[in-house]
Amino acid sequence: MISQLGHNHVVSVGDLEGKIYLSPGLDHSKVEIEVPVDRLIVDDPKLRRQEGQAFSTQPSKADIEGTRANMLGSELLRAKRYPVIKLKGTSGRVSNKRKATVNMSVELLGRTIKLAVPATLRRTGDELEVSGALKISHAQLGLTPFSALLGALQVADKMDLKYRIRARRARN
Secondary structure, eight states, X not given: OOOOOOOOOOEEEOOOEEEXXXXXXXXTOEEEEEEEGGGEEEOOHHHHHHTOGGGOSOOOHHHHHHXXXXXXXXXXXOTTTOOEEEEEEEEEEEETXXXXXXXXXXXXXXXXXXXXXXXEEEEETTEEEEEEEEEEETGGGTOOOOEEGGGTEEOOSEEEEEEEEEEEOOOO
16 A cells, blocks of 8 residues: 655745735736745645645644745745745736736745736725736746655645735825
Protein backbone atom coordinates (compact mmCIF):
# COMPACT_ATOMS: atom_id res chain seq x y z
CA MET A 1 0.00 0.00 0.00
CA ILE A 2 1.34 3.42 -0.94
CA SER A 3 0.26 6.33 1.20
CA GLN A 4 0.00 9.83 -0.18
CA LEU A 5 2.92 11.98 0.98
CA GLY A 6 1.56 15.39 0.10
CA HIS A 7 -1.69 17.28 -0.17
CA ASN A 8 -3.08 20.44 -1.72
CA HIS A 9 -2.86 23.69 0.19
CA VAL A 10 -4.83 26.91 0.25
CA VAL A 11 -2.77 30.00 1.01
CA SER A 12 -4.68 33.18 1.75
CA VAL A 13 -4.29 36.61 3.26
CA GLY A 14 -7.13 38.30 5.10
CA ASP A 15 -6.56 41.98 5.62
CA LEU A 16 -4.72 43.84 2.89
CA GLU A 17 -3.75 47.45 2.81
CA GLY A 18 -3.53 49.42 -0.35
CA LYS A 19 -4.98 52.07 -2.57
CA ILE A 20 -7.06 52.06 -5.71
CA TYR A 21 -7.12 55.18 -7.86
CA LEU A 22 -10.20 55.12 -10.07
CA SER A 23 -10.40 56.95 -13.36
CA PRO A 24 -13.92 57.94 -14.48
CA GLY A 25 -14.26 55.15 -17.07
CA LEU A 26 -12.13 52.69 -15.07
CA ASP A 27 -9.58 52.59 -17.92
CA HIS A 28 -6.13 53.44 -16.56
CA SER A 29 -7.21 53.13 -12.95
CA LYS A 30 -4.34 52.17 -10.63
CA VAL A 31 -3.91 49.82 -7.70
CA GLU A 32 -1.17 49.54 -5.07
CA ILE A 33 -1.28 46.71 -2.52
CA GLU A 34 1.22 45.44 0.02
CA VAL A 35 1.04 41.87 1.31
CA PRO A 36 3.04 41.30 4.50
CA VAL A 37 4.15 37.68 4.07
CA ASP A 38 3.85 37.01 7.81
CA ARG A 39 0.07 37.46 7.38
CA LEU A 40 -0.21 34.59 4.90
CA ILE A 41 -2.58 31.91 6.20
CA VAL A 42 -2.14 28.25 5.27
CA ASP A 43 -5.14 25.92 4.97
CA ASP A 44 -8.01 27.91 6.46
CA PRO A 45 -10.68 25.16 6.85
CA LYS A 46 -13.47 27.34 5.42
CA LEU A 47 -11.47 28.16 2.29
CA ARG A 48 -10.43 24.51 1.84
CA ARG A 49 -14.10 23.46 1.83
CA GLN A 50 -14.82 25.98 -0.94
CA GLU A 51 -12.19 24.34 -3.17
CA GLY A 52 -13.93 20.97 -3.51
CA GLN A 53 -12.93 17.32 -3.40
CA ALA A 54 -9.19 17.80 -3.96
CA PHE A 55 -9.12 19.75 -0.68
CA SER A 56 -11.55 17.58 1.28
CA THR A 57 -9.11 16.45 3.97
CA GLN A 58 -7.84 18.93 6.53
CA PRO A 59 -4.07 18.75 7.12
CA SER A 60 -2.90 18.39 10.72
CA LYS A 61 -1.75 21.40 12.70
CA ALA A 62 1.84 20.12 12.40
CA ASP A 63 1.50 19.80 8.59
CA ILE A 64 0.13 23.34 8.36
CA GLU A 65 2.92 24.75 10.53
CA GLY A 66 5.53 22.87 8.49
CA THR A 67 4.09 24.11 5.20
CA ARG A 68 4.01 27.69 6.47
CA ALA A 69 7.60 27.46 7.77
CA ASN A 70 8.78 26.06 4.40
CA MET A 71 6.87 28.76 2.48
CA LEU A 72 8.30 31.63 4.56
CA GLY A 73 11.76 30.10 4.90
CA SER A 74 15.07 30.70 3.19
CA GLU A 75 14.31 28.41 0.24
CA LEU A 76 11.11 30.11 -0.95
CA LEU A 77 9.76 33.53 0.18
CA ARG A 78 12.68 34.44 2.48
CA ALA A 79 10.33 36.36 4.79
CA LYS A 80 13.08 37.75 7.04
CA ARG A 81 14.81 39.46 4.13
CA TYR A 82 11.68 40.25 2.04
CA PRO A 83 8.80 40.82 4.48
CA VAL A 84 6.41 42.37 1.92
CA ILE A 85 5.15 41.48 -1.55
CA LYS A 86 4.23 44.67 -3.41
CA LEU A 87 1.62 44.71 -6.16
CA LYS A 88 1.16 47.66 -8.49
CA GLY A 89 -1.17 47.64 -11.43
CA THR A 90 -2.90 49.71 -14.06
CA SER A 91 -6.10 48.61 -15.72
CA GLY A 92 -5.75 48.25 -19.44
CA ARG A 93 -8.75 47.68 -21.58
CA VAL A 94 -12.10 47.60 -19.80
CA SER A 95 -14.96 46.01 -21.71
CA ASN A 96 -18.59 46.74 -20.83
CA LYS A 97 -17.46 48.16 -17.45
CA ARG A 98 -17.24 44.64 -15.95
CA LYS A 99 -14.18 42.93 -17.44
CA ALA A 100 -10.64 44.26 -17.44
CA THR A 101 -7.04 43.23 -17.80
CA VAL A 102 -4.80 44.62 -15.09
CA ASN A 103 -1.17 45.11 -16.06
CA MET A 104 0.40 44.08 -12.77
CA SER A 105 3.95 44.45 -11.46
CA VAL A 106 4.73 42.07 -8.61
CA GLU A 107 7.74 42.97 -6.48
CA LEU A 108 8.90 39.67 -4.98
CA LEU A 109 12.31 38.73 -3.58
CA GLY A 110 13.89 41.95 -4.80
CA ARG A 111 12.80 41.59 -8.41
CA THR A 112 9.78 42.72 -10.41
CA ILE A 113 7.59 40.34 -12.39
CA LYS A 114 5.10 41.62 -14.98
CA LEU A 115 1.73 39.86 -15.29
CA ALA A 116 -1.48 40.46 -17.24
CA VAL A 117 -4.22 39.65 -14.72
CA PRO A 118 -7.86 39.17 -15.77
CA ALA A 119 -10.36 40.98 -13.55
CA THR A 120 -14.09 41.23 -13.07
CA LEU A 121 -15.25 44.57 -11.69
CA ARG A 122 -18.35 45.33 -9.69
CA ARG A 123 -18.96 48.89 -8.58
CA THR A 124 -21.76 49.75 -6.15
CA GLY A 125 -21.92 53.26 -4.72
CA ASP A 126 -18.67 53.90 -2.86
CA GLU A 127 -17.50 50.27 -3.09
CA LEU A 128 -15.53 48.43 -5.75
CA GLU A 129 -15.02 44.67 -5.87
CA VAL A 130 -12.32 43.27 -8.13
CA SER A 131 -12.05 39.51 -8.56
CA GLY A 132 -10.49 37.00 -10.87
CA ALA A 133 -8.47 33.85 -11.33
CA LEU A 134 -5.42 32.72 -13.25
CA LYS A 135 -2.96 29.85 -13.43
CA ILE A 136 0.57 30.82 -12.59
CA SER A 137 3.75 28.87 -12.08
CA HIS A 138 6.46 29.12 -9.47
CA ALA A 139 8.85 29.65 -12.39
CA GLN A 140 6.90 32.72 -13.62
CA LEU A 141 7.40 34.21 -10.15
CA GLY A 142 11.07 33.28 -10.09
CA LEU A 143 10.50 30.66 -7.38
CA THR A 144 11.60 27.05 -7.10
CA PRO A 145 8.86 24.75 -5.73
CA PHE A 146 9.60 23.05 -2.40
CA SER A 147 11.00 19.54 -2.68
CA ALA A 148 11.98 16.95 -0.05
CA LEU A 149 12.94 13.29 0.22
CA LEU A 150 15.09 13.47 -2.93
CA GLY A 151 12.10 14.72 -4.91
CA ALA A 152 9.59 12.12 -3.66
CA LEU A 153 7.66 14.99 -2.07
CA GLN A 154 7.45 17.94 -4.41
CA VAL A 155 5.19 20.96 -4.65
CA ALA A 156 3.56 21.31 -8.07
CA ASP A 157 4.93 24.11 -10.23
CA LYS A 158 1.49 25.34 -11.34
CA MET A 159 -0.76 27.21 -8.91
CA ASP A 160 -4.36 28.35 -9.21
CA LEU A 161 -4.52 31.93 -8.01
CA LYS A 162 -7.92 33.35 -7.12
CA TYR A 163 -8.54 36.76 -5.66
CA ARG A 164 -11.33 39.02 -4.48
CA ILE A 165 -10.56 42.50 -3.24
CA ARG A 166 -13.16 44.87 -1.85
CA ALA A 167 -12.36 48.55 -1.58
CA ARG A 168 -14.30 51.49 -0.13
CA ARG A 169 -13.92 55.12 -1.03
CA ALA A 170 -11.75 56.89 1.54
CA ARG A 171 -13.54 59.57 3.51
CA ASN A 172 -11.83 62.96 3.34
